[in-house]
Amino acid sequence: MxxxxxxxxxxxxxxxxxxxxxxxxxxxxxxxxxxxxxxxxxxxxxxxxxxxxxxxxxxxxxxxxxxxxFTTARSFHKLLNTLKEDDPGLRKLVEVADFQELTSIGLGRTGEMNRMIKNLTNETLWEFLLLTKNTLREFLASEHIQGDIDERIVHFLLSPGTVLSVVDFCGCSGSVFTKQFVTAVEKMAAHPSSRENFQITCLGLNDCTDIPDNTLSKLLNLLPELQKLDLTHTAIDDGTLINNLPHWKNLTHLSFGECLQLTPRGILEFFSYHPAVTDENNNSTLQWLNVQVHPHTSTWTDTQTLFLLKKLCQYGHNKTLEYLNIGGLPLHYSDDRTLIKTPHYYQCHDSLQFIKLNFPALKSLNIKDTNVPYDRIIQFLSPVHDSDIEVEQKLKFLNISNNSYINRWTIQDPALFTCSDSLVSLELSFDSWQQIENLNDRHELNCFKNKTGRTSIIQDIKNMESVKWKCYIDSSYGRRYWLYKCDPYLNRENIDQAASLTRYDSDGRKIIEIVKQPDFLKFAQNKIMLGCGIVPMNSARRRLIYKDMKPPISRFFNRDGRFATPGTHAMPILSPRLPPGGWRLIRNDDEDTTTEDDASTIEENSPIIHNSFQSLTSIPETRPPLVRENTRDAIYWDRSATSADPTLTESEYENAETDYDYLNDPELQRRRSQMSLFNSYHRSSSKNNLNNNNNGNTSNLTNAFKQHSQSQSQSQTSLPHYLSTPSSEHYKKNDKNKLSADYVYDPNEPEMNKRYRIHYEQLQEYKVFGTVERGMYRYYSLKT
Incomplete structure (x- = not known):
């Protein structure tokens, strides 16, 4: 304690x-x-x-x-009054406005009564946006406030000049909202001088069915820095998709699911020629893709599906895709196991085999509404035994609902639940799911798996391990039915029991039991998680979405540990960002060589910079360029150099402290880590040798590096007594309430290693999948 x-x-x-x-x-x-x-x-x-x-x-x-x-209009009105009456520092803390759970159901009120009370109207919503305009990063709307979003609010959310990076209109439709939305977009497109918004990176139009395709085209051309785009169930057509979408160089999440106006030809042409997904110079490739269709109205063929998968491989998306939703698309099955290695993929005739061999990072796959034979699914989930092919499958979620081959008779085959080590969840149809639910009162299925990986008719019980799968359902998600593999960390088996029990300690105080939802639900989502969540799990996702050039060590505290000044906030991005790197001056001399001393920054008053590169005026001048006769100098973009922050002036840039400077400060490293303290003894000797090198002794430099490398190798094998890992007897002798000062993480403890591995894997998954949290990100992501 x-x-x-x-x-x-x-x-x-x-x-x-x-x-x-x-x-x-x-x-x-x-x-x-x-x-x-x-x-x-x-x-x-x-x-x-x-x-x-x-x-x-x-x-x-x-x-x-x-x-x-905000769950009710009254709670929104109370908070609005608090922001108006309190000091300005309180309103500068607001970053996310979530209206996803706002509803009047169960309050005994009608829509007319809510309009009379006027707790939440277009006027109060506009007032809230004005109060939080300097800090608001995410605005998450829903169909419950679509009548309160007028032209002025839409223009504020989408126009440049604010730090809003995530805007979601999920479920907003109707004639009133559509009219206001179209008018706002038309006004923004009519002013070409300041129309592009370089701040917004995530846009959600899920289920906005009434927005015309020409309005979508104009809006998407105003947002050149989009990374995540959700167009599920919208009116986008082939012409807009192929001809009117801009070249997004940072696109990672894309959803065209259930877009009835899109044809297979339009989607295939987009993935074949559009630079947003085919340009090799793009900054990123796709990580999340949804092209789900209705099988009864779709004209897709299995040849077109395989062609789409090949195009994803041709441009490198198969190496980064972790979520793929091709529900409703027909798949081709073949017994021909001939494989041909091509420059971009393994060529084969079976669609599932092609996905298995060429999409190594895939963790969630949706093949809903597709009749895949049962033996094909087993082959797809089983590991690859070909020694010439190095493929380690990472699939964790598989949606095989509405598959006639998965029924109440085949679902009890244990091979489906034991053939894959990585699989943690299956989504099924109700009939097959109900068969597992009715097996016993615990609604679970126990299977036995051979630890050695060998399969035979006669199994040795000593080589078998138990694998438990359990049914999961929640009425708030609609008609979806899951089976998940139980584990003690992420997908607990006692969720229902733990939530129904209330425990107290010996003093009569209530013990708060943290009962989390199963972790596999994030792989089952149909909607893109646009924001960072209630609490960002790491800074990587926040840095990508909010695009902070130089985020502080703590967003709410200065580097000296004091509270941050309420007036400090991020500045909106009003111009396109330069790629990583910096401009360098290359000298054209007789030997055609460029040294580090010859590289310098171009002057601010240079005519080249003034005419062509106006955004570089904030780059400081390190030294005046050298003047040589009979030579022509040139500039080039060096991606290895550190790019300057265009939001800082020249003096601020020279005095600014970067995160790299702060985190790599030797004194800070010494305080943060005992291992750094141990290595500092060798740094001091190396530093002395390096100082001697300045006097011309080059041999000392070589010896210093040799001594440093030897010390590094020794530090990995032998440690001082105060850095050695404490034994189990150490914990028995010490008081449990006292924290041991010489404790170091034990790399040989398997349980701790497993927890660390799970933790870091979750952080990596959070970058792509986010978290399925409250409101719309839970309901819309997991609804039918």
């Missing part, structure tokens, strides 16, 4: 990180998922931490007001 005096000495950044983890755990405690549970978790968090001291109180305010989840 941490005493009260020790909390007073904790740095502010450490307090923020600790409370962030606690806040995320409490907000994940959502079984059953209701808005009352959300506010109950907030009260628990505030009651436990807000009264500890001033730092804890400030961190609690930061975490609570960063993500605003």
């Amino acid at each position: 941490i005493s009260e005096t020790s909390t007073m000495r904790l740095p502010s950044e450490i307090v923020y990180e600790i409370l962030s983890y606690q806040f995320k755990d409490l907000m994940s405690n959502d079984h059953s998922a209701t808005s009352e549970k959300y506010h109950s978790n907030i009260k628990t968090f505030l009651g436990s931490n807000s009264t500890v001291n001033r730092t804890f109180h400030h961190v609690c305010r930061v975490l609570i007001y960063r993500y605003l989840n």
Whole structure:
């Protein structure tokens, strides 16, 4: 336990990180998922931490007001009054406005009564946007407020000049909303001087069925920096898709699911020729793709499906795709196992075999509404035994619902549940799912798997291990039925039992049990997770979405540990970003060589910069260019150089401290890690040798590097006694309430290694899948 005096000495950044983890755990405690549970978790968090001291109180305010989840119009009105009456520092903490769970159902009110009360109208919503315009990063709307979004609000959300990076209109439709939306987009497109928005990276138009395709074309051309685009169930057609979409160089998430106006020819032509997905100089490739269709109205053939998969391989998307939804697309099956290695993929005739061999990073696959034979699914999930092919399958989720071959008779075959080590979840139709549910009162299926990987009719029980699969259903997600593999960390088997029990300690205080939803649900989503979530799990996703050039070490604390000034906020991006690197001056001399001394930055008053590269005026001048006779100098873009921040002036850029400078400071490294402290002894000797090298002794330089490399190898094999890993006897002798100062992570402990591996794997998955959290990101992502 941490005493009260020790909390007073904790740095502010450490307090923020600790409370962030606690806040995320409490907000994940959502079984059953209701808005009352959300506010109950907030009260628990505030009651436990807000009264500890001033730092804890400030961190609690930061975490609570960063993500605003509005469940009723009255709660929105109360918060709006708080923002107006409180000091300006409070409104500058708001980053996410979430209207996904807002509803009047169950309150005994009609739509007319809500309009009379006027807690949430276009006027109050506009007032809220004006108060939070300097810090608001995400605006998540829903169909419940579509009548309150007028032309002025749409123009504010989509036009440049704000730091809004995520805008979601999921479910918004109807004549009133569509008219206001079209008018706002037309006005934005009529002003070419300031129409492009370089700040927005994520746009969600899921289920916005009434927006015309020409309006979609104009809007998408105003957003050149899009990374995530959700056009599911919209009116986009082939002409807009092929001819009117801009060249997005950062596109990673794309959804064309259930777009009835798109034809197979249009989609194939897009993936064959459009530069957004075919340009080899793009900054990124696809990680999330949804092209789901209705099988009864689709004209796709199995040849066209295989052609689409080959085009994804041709341009490198198969190496990065982790989510692929081709539900409803027909697949070709073949017994011919002949493989031909081509420059881009393994050529084969079977569609599932092609996906298995050529999409190594795939973790979620949706082949809903496709009648795949049962033996083909087993072959697809089984590991590859060909020694010439190096493929390690990472598939974790497979949707095989509405498959006539998966029925109440075949579903009980244990081969389906034991053939893959990576698979953690299956989505089935109701009949086959109900067969597992009725097997026993626990609604689970126990299978036995051979540890050695060998298959035979007679099995040795000593080589068998039990694999448990359990049924999962939630009425709030619609008619979807899942089976998942139970494990003690991410997909617990006792979710229902733990949520129904209330425990108390010996003093009669209630024990808060954190019951999280199963982790596999993030792979089952149909909707793109656009934002960062209630609490960002790491800075990688936030940095990509918000595009902060130089984010601080802590967003709410200065580097000296003090509270950040309320007036400081990120500046909106008003011009296109340059690629990583910097301009260098190359000299054209007789020997045609360029040294490091010859590389310099172009002057601000250079006519080339003034006429062609106006965005580079903020780059500082390191030294004046050399003047040589009978030579012609040139500039080139060096991607190995560090790019300058165009939002800083020249003086600010020279004095600014980068994150690299801060995190790699030797003194900071010494304080942060005992291993760095140990290596500092060898750094000091190497530093002395390097200083001697300045006097012309080059042999000392070589010896210094040799000595440094030897010390590094020795440090990996033998450590001082105060850095050695404590044994199990050490923990028995020490008091459990005291933290051992010489504790170092034990790399030989398998249980700890497993937890660390699961943790880092979750962080990597979070970059692509996000989290299926409250409101629309849960309901729309997992609905039927």
